[in-house]
Every structure is written in C-alpha cells, then in structure tokens.
Amino acid sequence: MQDLWDRHLRYRSHHVDVPLDHSDVDSPSISIFAREVVDTRKNEQDLPWLVYFQGGPGMESPRPNGASGWLKRALDDYRVLLLDQRGTGLSSPVNHQTLAHLTAAEQADYLSHFRADSIVKDAECLREALGIKQWAILGQSFGGFCALTYLSFFPQSLSRAFVTGGIPPIEGHADRVYQKTYQRVEDKNQQFFAQFPDAQARCHEIAQYLQNNAVTLPNGQPFTVEQFQTIGLNLGRGHAGLPLYYLLERAFIEVNGERVLSYPFLDAMQAEQGYLTNPFYAILHESIYCQQQASQWSAHRVRDQFPQFHYQPDQPFRFTGEMVYPWMFDQLATLKPLKDAAMLLAEKTDWPALYDLEALKHNTVPLACATYVDDMFVEFDYSRQTLAKIANSQAWMTNEYEHNGIGVDGERILDRLIDIGDNLAALHG
Incomplete structure (x- = not known):
C-alpha cells in the first residue's frame, strides 16, 4: 500500500491477489490493482465509496493529476476507487508480450477469464479485502456492461449504480x-x-x-x-x-x-x-x-x-x-x-451468462443512467429495451452528448445521475 499526496488529493494504492478462474479452487492467481482517491480535507471522514469501471474492454482506469470533471463531483460525496480491470494497467496486464510464452490454445483459455463476470468478482474480492459492506459503482461504456453484471450477481454489495453510455443489450446475438x-x-x-x-x-x-x-x-x-x-x-x-x-x-x-x-x-x-x-x-x-x-x-x-x-x-x-x-x-x-x-x-460457444434477467427484473439498487440518443457505440434503442427490464432504474435520455459525454461534461452528468439515484432511493426506500 502506497500513499501519494498533492495539494488537494490523497492517493492510495491497493493490491489484491485473485484467482484467474473464480470457479476453480486450484486456479493460479493474478494481481488486481486499484487506486483510492479522496479529497485531503475529507481524508479522515467515514465517506461512502464509489468504484469506477472504465470503458473498453481492455482499458486501464484513469490516472488523474487533480480533481476535474466527473471525479471532482464524485469527490464531493465519495471516496473514489479507480479499478484497473484485470488485464489492464497494473492488474496483471495482458498484451502480446505477456502472452508470448503461451500456445494459442493456452492464450485463448487464459483470455476467456477476462470478461465482465470475472471483473465483477475481482471487485468483490477487493471490497471484502478492504472491509467495505457496500459501495456505489460508476460505469462508463463497457464499464456500464460490468455494472449490469454486478447488479445481476452481487446486488447486495451495492448502494447505487450509475452508468454513462453503457446500457448493453442483455439478450440476443x-x-x-x-x-x-x-x-x-x-x-x-x-x-x-x-x-x-x-x-x-x-x-x-x-x-x-x-x-x-x-x-x-x-x-x-x-x-x-x-x-x-x-x-x-x-x-x-x-x-x-x-x-x-x-x-x-x-x-x-x-x-x-x-x-x-x-x-x-x-x-x-x-x-x-x-x-x-x-x-x-x-x-x-x-x-x-x-x-x-x-x-x-x-x-x-x-x-x-x-x-x-x-x-x-x-x-x-x-x-x-x-x-x-x-x-x-x-x-x-x-x-x-x-x-x-x-x-x-x-468460435467459442460456451461463454457463461453475463446477466441474470430475473435478478434485474426485481432489482432494488437505484440505477441511474445517462443514455445518448445518437450514441455510435451503444445502440440507444437497445439501451431502452434493456432498461425496460430493470426495476428501480431511470435514464436521462439526451442528444446533448456523444458516447464520451463523461469526458466532455462529466461533472454535470454525474451530478444529475446522483440526483436521480437519490430520488429513486427516496421513492423506493
């Protein structure tokens, strides 16, 4: 664990070893890295946690050098955890160099464990290691796909879920x-x-x-x-x-x-x-x-x-x-x-399920989303169809932004989603 400080923010590194294959007790381990960020003025406060799931797949979490955009708004209310999803950043990175010693079949088998289901289980290992009962999550793009997987299988670990440009189709080819x-x-x-x-x-x-x-x-x-x-x-x-x-x-x-x-x-x-x-x-x-x-x-x-x-x-x-x-x-x-x-x-046909439709149908975690009407990467019509199947969810549907809205006007977008989440909590509380 390493602490870094600047004038306004405190950064702390966290590492946890997790199984490559969470379903195999004999699985080899990989390392997961996450960086905690908190406003120095609030460092001693018992703040709720917000975990950020980056877009991708395969993209590392942001490396901030100050509080701006969505992070600035998040730090008003939360202690933020920037998670390097497995295979990215400092979490047992995957690339042509790290895979070079494996055969093609071994590479394919190894990589089959790097989807949203494994990423969410890694987050659960990290949550337990940090002794946190519940936390909120924010998913951008593919990070939103991870958020719905989280809601499907570990909703009891979540207090809020925020998604920007990342409500996926949960059925079909x-x-x-x-x-x-x-x-x-x-x-x-x-x-x-x-x-x-x-x-x-x-x-x-x-x-x-x-x-x-x-x-x-x-x-x-x-x-x-x-x-x-x-x-x-x-x-x-x-x-x-x-x-x-x-x-x-x-x-x-x-x-x-x-x-x-x-x-x-x-x-x-x-x-x-x-x-x-x-x-x-x-x-x-x-x-x-x-x-x-x-x-x-x-x-x-x-x-x-x-x-x-x-x-x-x-x-x-x-x-x-x-x-x-x-x-x-x-x-x-x-x-x-x-x-x-x-x-x-x-050609792999036995990919496991990423979502539990029944769990989403009875979801109790407030889910607040920004969905972009003109999104080129995540189809708006499919996002609407998915949200219709998720209880306790509400979307801000807008054409003000493209897919990268959170990078353009993140402070405003997250502020609105936090308000939506609070309203949902009050309505269904």
Whole structure:
C-alpha cells in the first residue's frame, strides 16, 4: 500500500491477489490493482465509496493529476476507487508480450477469464479485502456492461449504480448489435461529409494512394485502406469532426515534385491504432456480447449487409468504427502473434451468462443512467429495451452528448445521475 499526496488529493494504492478462474479452487492467481482517491480535507471522514469501471474492454482506469470533471463531483460525496480491470494497467496486464510464452490454445483459455463476470468478482474480492459492506459503482461504456453484471450477481454489495453510455443489450446475438452499429456509423459518415464536402475527395485520394503504393507506418507495419477506414472511430466522440478534417487536410506533402503521404500523417495514423498498444481490446471485444454462443467474427460477417463499407473507387468513401475484423490479426504488428488465439475465441460457444434477467427484473439498487440518443457505440434503442427490464432504474435520455459525454461534461452528468439515484432511493426506500 502506497500513499501519494498533492495539494488537494490523497492517493492510495491497493493490491489484491485473485484467482484467474473464480470457479476453480486450484486456479493460479493474478494481481488486481486499484487506486483510492479522496479529497485531503475529507481524508479522515467515514465517506461512502464509489468504484469506477472504465470503458473498453481492455482499458486501464484513469490516472488523474487533480480533481476535474466527473471525479471532482464524485469527490464531493465519495471516496473514489479507480479499478484497473484485470488485464489492464497494473492488474496483471495482458498484451502480446505477456502472452508470448503461451500456445494459442493456452492464450485463448487464459483470455476467456477476462470478461465482465470475472471483473465483477475481482471487485468483490477487493471490497471484502478492504472491509467495505457496500459501495456505489460508476460505469462508463463497457464499464456500464460490468455494472449490469454486478447488479445481476452481487446486488447486495451495492448502494447505487450509475452508468454513462453503457446500457448493453442483455439478450440476443452479437449480429444484431452490429446491424445497428453499422447504421449508426453510416449516419456519422453522412454528417461528417455533409459538414466537410471536400473531405470525400481527400479520402478517395488517400485510399487510392494506399492501393497503388506500398506505404508503411513508422513502426514498419504496412498501411492499408482498411486501416485508414478505422479512424472513423473518432466520429462517435463529441466535437470530433473538425480535428478529423484537420488530420485529412495535411495528409499529403510534395517531395521532388511528387505528392506523397506525409510522415506526420502516417505517425498520426499509427497513433490512431489503439489495438497496437491494447491488443486486449481487439481480441475480446466481440465476446462482451456473447452468452452461450460464438461471435464468429460478427462485425466482419455483418459488414456484407452494408456494402458501402467495402471501399470501391467509384463509390462514396466510408469510414468504419470500433468494429474488429479478422484481417487486423494479419496486418497489425502486435495482433499478429495473437491471431490463432483470436480465431479460437471467435468460435467459442460456451461463454457463461453475463446477466441474470430475473435478478434485474426485481432489482432494488437505484440505477441511474445517462443514455445518448445518437450514441455510435451503444445502440440507444437497445439501451431502452434493456432498461425496460430493470426495476428501480431511470435514464436521462439526451442528444446533448456523444458516447464520451463523461469526458466532455462529466461533472454535470454525474451530478444529475446522483440526483436521480437519490430520488429513486427516496421513492423506493
């Protein structure tokens, strides 16, 4: 346990060992890390706890250097715990380096224990180790998926649940998720190219250059049209259109009378490939929708229902979004070593249940949510359908924000959710 201090905040590190497989008494252990944050003026107070579940999967918890945004509002009422979900940050991190000593089958088996059900059980181990009877939880994006898993299996451990942009579909196949997701990505493409009409010609120029020339990123990885399309991930974030346009307008420079893609542009393209530093996200992304069924590369298969996303020089250019494709494991440097494991996980059919519909139907924990009408990552219609099945829940449904609303205006959003949670508690108390 280590304490760090600045002028306004106190930080304390917590570590706990947990089983890799919570259902196996002989399972090897992994380490879970979480950072406690409290206002220095309230350090000696007996404050309630709030645990933050980060988006992802595979993203580490924030590393704050002060109180701002949602954290500022949370620290008014809570002692905050920033949990590095298993496999991220300092919690037995997963990447191509840490998995290199395992066979593909061993990698797949290991990674099968890194979904929301295991993450929630880790949190329970941490809660018990800290001697906390109940705590509140805040889940952003995939963190919201974890929150519903928590409500399903350990509701007695929770005083409140807050979710921003992360109410998942809790039934059905991943295919239905991507059928909606492609529609939302098409909407964002149309909005972007309507706002910046000349960007369409620039994207075609870049795509054609990539098709006609061997281009490599600064890490030596060949750069392709398919990779270029994936920067459409940015279209699901607030105020992303103009920065994306600025990126496109500086794509080319002239060298000895020839137009070539510039090093700054290619460096930016490499930086956009979060899968390079977080292969966990790519290899487990579709599994977050799987219960007793295989994804079988859902986004890849469903893409054929939306042919506009297959680049053709004589058709309008379209960006894709956060979809994961099997070709990534042939092209992206840090995904190549995990290809065989990814193929095995895509065919895995015995994924356990992530939600208990009966428990959610009789939920007594106040659940307050911010759901975004125009969310490109979490389908609004499916969020509404799920919330209709959860007792003691209330959503603030708004088009003021995109998926990353908590990062844009987190203090206001969390303040509203806390009010909703308090009202629900009073109403059903």
